[in-house]
Amino acid sequence: MIRTVHVDLGERAYDVLIGPGLLDAAGARLRPLVRRDRVAVVSDQTVWGLHGARLTRALEAAGLAVHPVVLPSGEQTKSFAGLEALCDALLALELDRGDLIVAFGGGVIGDLAGFAAAIYKRGADFVQIPTTLLAQVDSSVGGKTAIDTPRGKNLVGAFHQPRLVLADLDVLATLPDREMRAGYAEVLKYGLLGDAAFFTWLEAHGRAVLAREPEALARAVERSVEMKAEIVIADEREAGRRALLNLGHTFAHALEAETGYGEALLHGEAVGLGSAMAFRYSAAAGLCDAQDAARAVEAVAAAGLPARLSDLGDRRFAADDLLRHMAQDKKAEGGRLTFILARRAGEAFVARDVDAGEMRDFLISEGAV
Structure with missing residues (x-):
């Protein structure tokens, strides 16, 4: 069964379709959106190797010519250099503003290709x-589209x-199990920030x-x-x-910057750890009941995600570097630190x-030291 969530933004409204078999139906779904019979598909080496042929067949079956732009896998691609390479490749294809760009991959490709689409012509x-x-849940x-810089993530x-x-x-x-757990951190985030019943589920x-498991995954x-x-x-x-959607992210982005935006700490892992830290800070500050904070931390840990800095191994973090x-x-505004904190499991605030x-x-x- 295909589930549809409508994002009602007036003239910029669109649907999010969720379910099995959508890759094979991509040609029929995209055909009404194109002005010319061609699409540029931006992907990375891993995703294209696994699923590129299948998507190509689906698009070509709908009469669409496919122009793949395959980039290196990894967070490092989401950079000024990666953006320049992508924009140059799109220009070399002589795309018009009316042509369609398809972001086919995880969050790195979605953010990068979306930003390139925003500025392309x-x-x-x-x-x-x-x-x-x-990427599916968040x-x-x-x-939101962006690239990282040496000074911070998505700036x-x-x-x-x-x-x-x-x-x-x-x-x-x-999807590797580690990546699945990283994505689940964002699912947990939704329950923790605004839906206590969903968190309990x-x-x-x-x-x-x-x-x-199909039904549980689809519901989540x-x-x-x-x-x-x-x-x-x-x-x-x-x-x-x-x-509020940035619950855990201020901690997470600081930790990612210190670990170099690489395999040492995936974004979702950092969000899971950051969410646990946000709840512990809230409890320590008297903003949140300690029992609710403990539930949040346990849910993160039960998913196999890091819930404490010590879960990252022997790496030591300097408190002043994280604060920077x-x-x-x-x-952050006017030098003031802004965090998403919690009153209880299912209620966050800015x-x-x-x-x-x-x-x-x-x-x-x-x-930290």
């Missing part, structure tokens, strides 16, 4: 076909909504989701996308409520004036 249409759980929906980007999102649950069968069914993805859509509709450009990255976070000294003490209590 001042704006081209694009479609998201996310191939990781993290980064493919909502129009250069644009809001650019896709025309359509196809979340094919079948492609998750080839995940406590009971998280293992089934991670095991890719659908509810996550519903929550993302509801928040994006209310606050498309993150002026207020949308910031936090001060560069997109949510704290816009977190004391840097108190945060430093907390980081040291967590194991």
Whole structure:
């Protein structure tokens, strides 16, 4: 069964389709969106090797010529150099603004291809076909596109909504277990920030989701996308409520910067750890009941995600270095630290004036030096 979540943004509205078999139906789904019988498909070496031939067959069956742009796999591709290489490849294809760009991959490809579409000849249409759980429940929906810089993650980007999102649950069968757990961190985030009943359901069914049991997986993805859509509709450009989607991310982005945006710490792993830290900080500050904080931390750990800095091995983090990255976070304003903190499991809020000294003490209590 195909489930549809509508992202109602007026003239920029689009559907997110969730279910099995969507890759094979991609040609029929994309055909109404194209003006010429050609599409540029941006992917990475891993995804293209696994699924490129299947997507190509589906698009060609609908009469579409496929022009693949295959980039190196990994977070390092989401950079100025990666953006330049992608834009040059798109220009070499002589795409018009009316041609369609397809982002076919995980969050790195979705963010990079979406940003390239936003700036290509001042704006081209694009479609998201996310191939990781993290991308399906989070980064493919909502129009946030960006690249990383040495000074921080996602600091250069644009809001650019896709025309359509196809979340094919079948492609998750080839996703490594570690990547599956990383994506599940974002699923947990939705329950923790705004849906206590969903969080309770995940406590009971998280293992089934991670095991890719069809019904549990479909429900987890659908509810996550519903929550993302509801928040994006209310606050498309993150002026207020949308910031809640960054639960755990201020901690996460600082940790990712310190580990070099690589395989040492995946984004979803950092989000899981950051969410646990946000709940522990909230409890320590008297904002959240200790029992709720313990539930959040246990849910992260039960998914096989790092829940404490010590779970990252012997690596030592300097509290001052982490604070420096936090001060560069997109949510920071006027030198004030902004975090998403919790009142309880299922209710988060934006704290816009977190004391840097108190945060430093907390980081040291967590194991930073």
